[in-house]
Structure formats: structure tokens, C-alpha cells
Amino acid sequence: MRSIYPIALALLLSACQTISGPVDMVHKTGSIHEQRQDAVDQCRIASINKIPQIIGTETVGGSYIPGTTNCYDTGFGVSCNTFGGGYTPPQSYSFDVNQDLREREIRRCLRRKGYEIYQRPLCSSDDFPYDVNAPQPPADRIACVTSSLL
Numbered sequence: 001m002r003s004i005y006p007i008a009l010a011l012l013l014s015a016c017q018t019i020s021g022p023v024d025m026v027h028k029t030g031s032i033h034e035q036r037q038d039a040v041d042q043c044r045i046a047s048i049n050k051i052p053q054i055i056g057t058e059t060v061g062g063s064y065i066p067g068t069t070n071c072y073d074t075g076f077g078v079s080c081n082t083f084g085g086g087y088t089p090p091q092s093y094s095f096d097v098n099q100d101l102r103e104r105e106i107r108r109c110l111r112r113k114g115y116e117i118y119q120r121p122l123c124s125s126d127d128f129p130y131d132v133n134a135p136q137p138p139a140d141r142i143a144c145v146t147s148s149l150l
Helices: 005-017 033-050 099-112
Strands: 022-027 055-060 064-065 068-073 079-083 087-088 091-096 116-120
Touching: 022 033, 033 099, 091 099, 099 116
Parallel strands: none
Antiparallel strands: 022 116, 055 091, 064 087, 068 079
């Protein structure tokens, strides 16, 4: 009877390689890392100038849970005790209302410069990514990336 453990271990390890999910890869065949980084920086700065931050605040939650009140006659009057209950204050957080719009503008700007955005998994320690300092190969020859410029 064959053991299922090697297969389960292989599946578990392969799942670990993609737990973080794919990341965006800025691609233009023949470009070098410095050119891609420069294009991303230019597009990011242009998008910030074109679409300013608008900070919104949202408040969520907040609740009151009443406790249990027991009252009894002491012979000299009524005495009441309340047990439990509590108050959870609301929480507020801030966010940039224009963040998604600015991200879309960065992608449009990169496309105007001749770049495409592809998704690739992050390389595990066993993978051999292409040399980021060499000219970028065609996208179909890039199996994984070490980071995302976006």
C-alpha cells in the first residue's frame, strides 16, 4: 500500500508558494529594471498631481449590551444589582477616497508608455526568476517575480 504523505506534502508545499497570491508585474520586453522603476515613479507622481488625495473617515460598530438586573426586597426597601453588560465604542478609520482611481490612472499612464501589467506569483526560494538587471524577456517566459513595482 502506497503512502499518501508524499503527495500531501507536495500539495501543501506548492500551496505555500502561492498563499500570498499573484502580484502585478510591469512588463515591456527589452526594458531594464531602472527604466521600469522610472516609468512607475513618473506615472505615480503624475497620478498624484492629477488626482489628489481626499481623506474620508468611516465609523463602524459601537454597541451597548445591557446587563441583567436583579431586584429583591431587603425588608427595608428594594435593593437591585446589575451584572454583566458593557459598551463597545465605535471605531473610526480613514481612507483615501481616490486611491482606486489613482491606481487605474497609473496603469493607464504605464500603457501609454508602452508597458503592460501582468500578474505573476511571487518566486519561492526554489524558483529561479529572470535577472532583473538584464533586459526583460517576453512576458510568457517569466514564471514568477521577486516583487511588484506597483
